[in-house]
Amino acid sequence: MRLTHIKLSGFKSFVDPTTISVPGQLVAVIGPNGCGKSNVIDAVRWVLGEASAKQLRGESMQDVIFNGAATRRPAARAAVELVFDNHDGTLQGAWGQYAEVAIKRQLTRQGESSYYINNQPVRRRDITDLFLGTGVGARGYAVIEQGMISRIIEARPEELRAYIEEAAGVSKYKERRRETETRLKDTREHLQRLADLQSELDRQVEKLQRQAKTAERYRSLKDELAAQQDLLDYVQWQQALAAADSATAAHQQHKSQQDHLAAQAQELAETAHTLQQTEQAQQQNAHEHNNQRALLREQWARLEEQIRHRQLTQQRFERDKAQAQSQLQRLHQQQQQLAEEAEALNIQLEEQQLALEEWAMQVAEQEALLPELEQRAHHTALVQQNQQDQHNRLQRELALKQQQQRHAEHSLQQLAQRQQRLQHELAALNLPADTELDTARHTAEHSQTEVATLEHALAECEAQWAHWQQQRQHTEAEQQQQQHQLVAIQAQHQALQALLPSAESGQDFWQHTGHAEAPALWQHIHVAEAWRHAVAVALGQRLQARHIDHFTPPQPLPAGAAAWLHPHRHAEEIGAADSLCQHIRSQAPFQAALQQWLGHIRCASNLEHALAQQSQLAAHQAWITPEGHWVDRAGVVLYHADSQDNLLQRRARISELAAAAAELEAPLAANAAALARCVNACDNASAQRHQLQTQLKQQQQQLQAALSHAAELMARTNQGQLRREHIRQELAQIEQELAVHQHSQAQNAGDNDTLSEALATLDAQQHDLHENNQQQQQALKQAQLAALEARRQHGLAEMAAHRLQQQRQHIAQQQQAAEQQSEEWQERQSELALAWENDSHSDEQQTALETLNSQIEAANEHYLAAQNQLNHTQRQQQTLYQQQQTVSHQLPAAQEAVQQALLQQQEALLNAKRFHDNLHARQADTEALAHTAAHTQADTQTLSQHIGELAQRLNGLGSVNLAALDELNEADERSRYYAEQSADVEAAMALLQEAIAQIDEETKSRFKTTFDAVNAKVQTFFPTLFGGGEASLTMVGDDLLSAGVSIMARPPGKKNSTIHLLSGGEKALTAMSLVFALFSLNPAPFCLLDEVDAPLDDANTGRFCNLVKEMALQTQFLYISHNRLTMEMAEQLVGVTMQEKGVSRIVAVDIQQALSMAHSA
Structure with missing residues (x-):
C-alpha cells in the first residue's frame, strides 16, 4: 500500500484546494521557515483521527480551520483527504477489496466533524480500525513530528510500551479487551438488576397470596349467582318457546293468503315471459334483416370502389407504356453517336503513333551534342567560382553588418512601440475610486453591525427561551412531584x-x-x-x-x-x-x-x-x-x-390525608397555570428565535456579498497599483536599452562603408569573366533547351496516345451500358402489355353492381315486415303489465302480515335461543333445572330479586383481584425465568472472563515476541547510525500486560548510566534506531518525518540517509528537511511557498526529470 495524494482545503494555511502528489518512495517537503511545511504533517495526523488540539499545535479544534489573512476571509470549513493505492491488499476488512482507498475528514465552524472512506460517511473508530496494527495512526510511530524524537527517547516506560504494542499488532487486542470488559461490566449490572427484580417479585408473591384467598370467596358467591342465573334463564326459555308456538300459527294463516296472490302473480309473470321471448325473437329477426341489408350495401360500395381503381390503373399503364417507348428511342440514338465517336478516335490514335516516332529521333540527335558544350562551361565556371567565393565572403560580412544594422533599427522600433504601449496603458489604467472603496467598506461595516445586533438579539432570545424552558422543566418537575404526593396521599x-x-x-x-x-x-x-x-x-x-x-x-x-x-x-x-x-x-x-x-x-x-x-x-x-x-x-x-x-x-389519619390532599389541590392548580404560561412563553420565544435566525441568515448573506465586493475592489486597487509601478520600471529599462541600440547602430554604419568599397573593386574584375561564362552558358543552354523540347514533345505524344486509348475504352463501356438499358426497357414494355391484357373484367363488375341493387331493395321490404310484427307484440306486453301492477299492489299487504307474524315468531325463537345459548354456554343441566323449577314454582321476579341480593354481597367484597391466582402462577413462572436468566448471565460472565484471559495470553505472547525482535533490531540499527556503540531495550516490571519499556544507549567511547545524559543529536539517533527497528519489524505503508535530521551533523546525516534509502525499499517516506544532504536523497521535491502572507502554496519538482532536462541542455 502506498500514499499517492494528500488533498487539503481550508486546513490551517492551505486555504485553497491543494493536492500534493506523492509518486515516489522518497519525497521531500522543503521551504523556508514558517511557510506551512509542518501543516502537512498536522493534516495527516488530523485526518487519521487526532482528537487533541494540543497535538496539532492549537488551543481548540477550530484552530485547524483557516482563520483569514490580510486579503483573505476566514474559511467556513477544513477538509483533508488521503488517497492510498491498495493494489497489494495491505488493508484488511470491508475496505480491503478496493484498489484505491481514500479517507477524508471535514470540520465546520459549527463544530460538526465528519469522516469518510471512499466518500461514504463512517465513524472515527472506523478510521482507527482500518489502520490498526499497521503503525499508521494519529499517535502511531509512522508519523514523527517536530519534537517527537526527543519525546520518544524521554518518554516514560508506559509510553514506550505503546509503540511496541502498535508494532506487535496488540492494539486491536487491547481494543477487544476493553470492549469485553465493558460488556462484562454491563453483564454484572444486568445481574444486579435481576437480583433486584427477584427481590421485588418475592414481595409481590406474598401480596398475591393474600389476594388469592379473597378471590376464592368471590368465586364461591359467583358460582351461586351463576346457578340462580341458570334457573332464571331456564324459566325465561320455556316462556319464550310458548310465545314462539303462538306466533307460528298466526304466520301459517297469513302465509296461505300470500301464496294465493303469489300464484296469480307467477301466472302473469309466465305470460309476460312468453311475450318477452316472442319480442326477443322478433327483434332478432328484424336485426338479422337489417344486418343483411347493411352487408349488401357494403358489398355494393366495395364493388364500386374496385371499378374506380381499375380505371385509375388503366391510365397509369398508358403513361408507363409511353415512357418506355421514349427511352428506347433515346438509347438507340445514343448507340449510333457512340459508334461514330469510336471510329474518329481510332483515326486520331494512328496519327499520334507516327508523331511519337519522329520526336524520339530528334531527342537522340540533341543529346549527342551536349557533352562537349558542358565541358567548356565547367572550366569557365571554376575560374568564376574562385572570384565568386571571395565576393561572397565580403558580401556576407557586409550582409552581417547590414543585418545588425536592421536588427538595431528593429529593436529601436520595438522599444519605441513598447514604450508607447506602456505609456498608453499607464494613462488608461483604471483604478477604483476611493469613494467607491469607502462605500463598499462602509456597506460591509454596516452589515457587520447589523449581524452583530441580530446575533446579540438572537443570543438574548435564546437565553430567554432557555430561561423559560428551564422554568418550564422546573415547574413540570414540581408539578409531577406534587402529583406524585397527591397520588400517594389518595392511595x-x-x-x-x-x-x-x-x-x-x-x-x-x-x-x-x-x-x-x-x-x-x-x-x-x-x-x-x-x-x-x-x-x-x-x-x-x-x-x-x-x-x-x-x-x-x-x-x-x-x-x-x-x-x-x-x-x-x-x-x-x-x-x-x-x-x-x-x-x-x-x-x-x-x-x-x-x-x-x-x-x-x-x-x-x-x-x-x-x-x-x-x-x-x-x-x-x-x-x-x-x-x-x-x-x-x-x-x-x-x-x-x-x-x-x-x-x-385510622379515622384521624384519614382526616389528615384528606386535609393534605386538599392543601395540594391549590398548588397543583397554580403550577398548572404557571406551566401554561411557561409553555406560551417558550412558544413565543421559539417563534421569535426562528424569525431572528432567518433575519440573521439573510443579513449574513448580505454581509458576505458586501465583503466579497469590498475584497474585489481592494484586489483591483492593489493589482492596479502593482501594475502601475511595474510599468514605470519597464519604461525606465526601455530608456536604457534605447541608448545602447543607438550607439551600436552608429558603429555598424562605418563598417558598412569599408566593405562596400571592397565589393565594388571585386565586381569590376568579375564582369569580364561573367560575360565569357555567359556566352558559353548560352550555347550550352540552347542545346539543352533543344534536347529538353524534343523530350517534352515526345512525352506529350505519349500522353496523347494514352489519353486516346482511355477515351476509346470509355466509349466501349458506354455502348455496353446503353445496350443493357435498351434490353431492360424492352422487358418493361412487354410486362405492361401483358398486364393490360389480363385486366379485362370491367363488364362483369358492372353486371354484379346491378344485381346487388336488386338484392338491397328486397332486403328493405323484409326489414319493414319484421318491424311491424315487433310493434304488435310490444302492445300485448303493455296490457299484461297493467294486470301485473294490480296484483303487485295486493301482494305487499299480505307479505307485511306474514312478515309481522314471522318477526314475532323469530323474536320469540331468538329469546328462546338466547336463553338456551346462555344455558349451553354455562353448560347448565336442563333436566335438573326443569325439576328445580317444577318443585320450587319459581317465577322470574323472585329469581331476579335473589340474584340482586347475591350481586350486592359480591359488591360488598369490594375490589377483588380475580386474576390473583393467574398472576401468582405468572409470578412463579417469572421467578423461575429470572433464576434461569441469572444462571445464563453468570455463564456469560464466565465466558467473557475466559475471553479476557485468552486475549491477555495472546497479548503477552505477541508483546514478548515483538519486544525481543525490536530489541535485536535496535542493537543492529544503533551501531549503524552511530558507527559503533551499543543499545538495548529492557522491561520495567514483571507483568507482561503492564510492564513498561526503557532504552539503554551507549554511543562509541561513552559509558552513560542514563539516557538523559546524551546530547540532542545522540538522543535523536537513538530514537531513530528505535523507530527504524519498529519499521523493520512491522513496516508501515508510509512514514512522515518532520525535521528529524535537524540536530545531526553531516556525518550522522549521511548515515541517516543511507539507512532511510535502505528502508525506502519497503516503506514510502515523506519528510520535511532543511538539510542539503537529506534534500539530495529525495526523488521528488515538494516546495511550500508563502508569497501571499498567511497562504501556503505547493511547487513540486521531480529530481530525475530535472536532471534529464539539465543533461539534454
Whole structure:
C-alpha cells in the first residue's frame, strides 16, 4: 500500500484546494521557515483521527480551520483527504477489496466533524480500525513530528510500551479487551438488576397470596349467582318457546293468503315471459334483416370502389407504356453517336503513333551534342567560382553588418512601440475610486453591525427561551412531584377507607339484624390526639357500639361480637375532674354512655405516676396513661400499639390525608397555570428565535456579498497599483536599452562603408569573366533547351496516345451500358402489355353492381315486415303489465302480515335461543333445572330479586383481584425465568472472563515476541547510525500486560548510566534506531518525518540517509528537511511557498526529470 495524494482545503494555511502528489518512495517537503511545511504533517495526523488540539499545535479544534489573512476571509470549513493505492491488499476488512482507498475528514465552524472512506460517511473508530496494527495512526510511530524524537527517547516506560504494542499488532487486542470488559461490566449490572427484580417479585408473591384467598370467596358467591342465573334463564326459555308456538300459527294463516296472490302473480309473470321471448325473437329477426341489408350495401360500395381503381390503373399503364417507348428511342440514338465517336478516335490514335516516332529521333540527335558544350562551361565556371567565393565572403560580412544594422533599427522600433504601449496603458489604467472603496467598506461595516445586533438579539432570545424552558422543566418537575404526593396521599386515603369496614367487628351481626347503617360511636366522637390510644383501650369493643332506638336482640343471637346503646339517656356528671371523658367531645346520643363507661377512669401522665397513685383508687376506678397502659387496684395491663386495630387513629389519619390532599389541590392548580404560561412563553420565544435566525441568515448573506465586493475592489486597487509601478520600471529599462541600440547602430554604419568599397573593386574584375561564362552558358543552354523540347514533345505524344486509348475504352463501356438499358426497357414494355391484357373484367363488375341493387331493395321490404310484427307484440306486453301492477299492489299487504307474524315468531325463537345459548354456554343441566323449577314454582321476579341480593354481597367484597391466582402462577413462572436468566448471565460472565484471559495470553505472547525482535533490531540499527556503540531495550516490571519499556544507549567511547545524559543529536539517533527497528519489524505503508535530521551533523546525516534509502525499499517516506544532504536523497521535491502572507502554496519538482532536462541542455 502506498500514499499517492494528500488533498487539503481550508486546513490551517492551505486555504485553497491543494493536492500534493506523492509518486515516489522518497519525497521531500522543503521551504523556508514558517511557510506551512509542518501543516502537512498536522493534516495527516488530523485526518487519521487526532482528537487533541494540543497535538496539532492549537488551543481548540477550530484552530485547524483557516482563520483569514490580510486579503483573505476566514474559511467556513477544513477538509483533508488521503488517497492510498491498495493494489497489494495491505488493508484488511470491508475496505480491503478496493484498489484505491481514500479517507477524508471535514470540520465546520459549527463544530460538526465528519469522516469518510471512499466518500461514504463512517465513524472515527472506523478510521482507527482500518489502520490498526499497521503503525499508521494519529499517535502511531509512522508519523514523527517536530519534537517527537526527543519525546520518544524521554518518554516514560508506559509510553514506550505503546509503540511496541502498535508494532506487535496488540492494539486491536487491547481494543477487544476493553470492549469485553465493558460488556462484562454491563453483564454484572444486568445481574444486579435481576437480583433486584427477584427481590421485588418475592414481595409481590406474598401480596398475591393474600389476594388469592379473597378471590376464592368471590368465586364461591359467583358460582351461586351463576346457578340462580341458570334457573332464571331456564324459566325465561320455556316462556319464550310458548310465545314462539303462538306466533307460528298466526304466520301459517297469513302465509296461505300470500301464496294465493303469489300464484296469480307467477301466472302473469309466465305470460309476460312468453311475450318477452316472442319480442326477443322478433327483434332478432328484424336485426338479422337489417344486418343483411347493411352487408349488401357494403358489398355494393366495395364493388364500386374496385371499378374506380381499375380505371385509375388503366391510365397509369398508358403513361408507363409511353415512357418506355421514349427511352428506347433515346438509347438507340445514343448507340449510333457512340459508334461514330469510336471510329474518329481510332483515326486520331494512328496519327499520334507516327508523331511519337519522329520526336524520339530528334531527342537522340540533341543529346549527342551536349557533352562537349558542358565541358567548356565547367572550366569557365571554376575560374568564376574562385572570384565568386571571395565576393561572397565580403558580401556576407557586409550582409552581417547590414543585418545588425536592421536588427538595431528593429529593436529601436520595438522599444519605441513598447514604450508607447506602456505609456498608453499607464494613462488608461483604471483604478477604483476611493469613494467607491469607502462605500463598499462602509456597506460591509454596516452589515457587520447589523449581524452583530441580530446575533446579540438572537443570543438574548435564546437565553430567554432557555430561561423559560428551564422554568418550564422546573415547574413540570414540581408539578409531577406534587402529583406524585397527591397520588400517594389518595392511595393511602383509599387504603385506609377500604380497611375501615374490615376493622369493624360485628358486621355480620348488624347485617343480619338489618341495622348495618346505624351510626357507630367511633364515627361521632372527637378525641385529643395524645389520648387516642387510651380511649381505644378503655372502650374496647364498645368503641363500635351502635345507637339504635327500640332494639330487641334476635333469638337465637347471630354469630359475632356487637354492642349498642340504650336510647333516651341523658349525660350525668359522675366522673372526676381528671377523668378520661374530659378529653372527648361527642354528640348528645353518645354523651351519657361515655360518662357511664369512662367517668371512673382517671388520666395519668405516665405509667410511673399511675403506679404511684394506685393505692388511692376506689374499687371501681382505674388509672390510664396516654400510651394506653391500664392500672387499677387489682393489677396493671400494659398496652402495645400493634396488638389491636385503633379505629380512632385510622379515622384521624384519614382526616389528615384528606386535609393534605386538599392543601395540594391549590398548588397543583397554580403550577398548572404557571406551566401554561411557561409553555406560551417558550412558544413565543421559539417563534421569535426562528424569525431572528432567518433575519440573521439573510443579513449574513448580505454581509458576505458586501465583503466579497469590498475584497474585489481592494484586489483591483492593489493589482492596479502593482501594475502601475511595474510599468514605470519597464519604461525606465526601455530608456536604457534605447541608448545602447543607438550607439551600436552608429558603429555598424562605418563598417558598412569599408566593405562596400571592397565589393565594388571585386565586381569590376568579375564582369569580364561573367560575360565569357555567359556566352558559353548560352550555347550550352540552347542545346539543352533543344534536347529538353524534343523530350517534352515526345512525352506529350505519349500522353496523347494514352489519353486516346482511355477515351476509346470509355466509349466501349458506354455502348455496353446503353445496350443493357435498351434490353431492360424492352422487358418493361412487354410486362405492361401483358398486364393490360389480363385486366379485362370491367363488364362483369358492372353486371354484379346491378344485381346487388336488386338484392338491397328486397332486403328493405323484409326489414319493414319484421318491424311491424315487433310493434304488435310490444302492445300485448303493455296490457299484461297493467294486470301485473294490480296484483303487485295486493301482494305487499299480505307479505307485511306474514312478515309481522314471522318477526314475532323469530323474536320469540331468538329469546328462546338466547336463553338456551346462555344455558349451553354455562353448560347448565336442563333436566335438573326443569325439576328445580317444577318443585320450587319459581317465577322470574323472585329469581331476579335473589340474584340482586347475591350481586350486592359480591359488591360488598369490594375490589377483588380475580386474576390473583393467574398472576401468582405468572409470578412463579417469572421467578423461575429470572433464576434461569441469572444462571445464563453468570455463564456469560464466565465466558467473557475466559475471553479476557485468552486475549491477555495472546497479548503477552505477541508483546514478548515483538519486544525481543525490536530489541535485536535496535542493537543492529544503533551501531549503524552511530558507527559503533551499543543499545538495548529492557522491561520495567514483571507483568507482561503492564510492564513498561526503557532504552539503554551507549554511543562509541561513552559509558552513560542514563539516557538523559546524551546530547540532542545522540538522543535523536537513538530514537531513530528505535523507530527504524519498529519499521523493520512491522513496516508501515508510509512514514512522515518532520525535521528529524535537524540536530545531526553531516556525518550522522549521511548515515541517516543511507539507512532511510535502505528502508525506502519497503516503506514510502515523506519528510520535511532543511538539510542539503537529506534534500539530495529525495526523488521528488515538494516546495511550500508563502508569497501571499498567511497562504501556503505547493511547487513540486521531480529530481530525475530535472536532471534529464539539465543533461539534454
